[in-house]
Amino acid sequence: QVQLQESGPGLVKPSQTLSLTCTVSGDSISSGPYYWSWIRLPAGKGLEWIGRVYPSGNTNYNPSLKSRVTISLDTSKNQFSLKLISVTASDTAVYYCASGGYNYGASMDVWGTGTTVTVSS
C-alpha cells in the first residue's frame, strides 16, 4: 500500500521560492503506471491541481501556474518535489501530494496528510 508524506517549510517570504518534498513508501517512485501529483487547498476555497510527474520524468502543469512551477523526481530518495517561484500571499494553502493512474483509472486515490504553507513576511 503506497503511502505519501509531505515535508517542507511552513513559512515562506513573499517573492521567494516554495519548496516541498513528498516521500513515497510502499512502492518505487520510478516504476509502474503511477503519476505523482501536487494539489493545494487555499483557506475557504476549493482544491487546485498544481501538476504531476510520471516515472519517466514527463510532467503536466496547471496552465495558470505553469510559468512558476517545477515538479521533479528524486529516485535515489524515492521522493518527488514541488518548487513554486515568486510566491505571494495567494499561494498560502494546504499543499497535498497524491498518486494516481493505477488502481482507479486516472483518479488520485492516495493522498498525503497535507502540509500548511503560509506566505508572509
Added chain:
Amino acid sequence: SYDLTQPPSVSVSPGQTASITCFGDKLGEKYVCWYLQKPGQSPVLVIYQDTKRPSGIPERFSGSNSGNTATLTISGTQAMDEADYFCQAWDSSTAVFGGGTKLTVL
C-alpha cells in the same frame, strides 16, 4: 480553460437522498471522479470513472454522468457523510476540480 461548476451547498435530512451536481461543457464525454473532504483531513476518492466505487466506499455512494452534468448521489445519507465534495475531470492532461459543495446533514 475548462471549468466545472458545483452548487456551494446542499442540505439533506438523515436517511434521505442527497444529490450533488457538477456542470461542465460536454462533461459527459469525459470521465468524472468525486472526492469527499472532511475538515482537517485529506480528500478521499469516492467515485471514479463516472460510476465506479473504490474498495471500501459504501454502496450508498453512486455516480452518473451525461450531457453537461455529472451527479453524485448519496442514498440513505448519514451524519458521517457531512463533508465538502469535489468533482474532478481531466482536460488536455490537466486536472480540473469543481469549486466544491458543502453537504450539510440536518
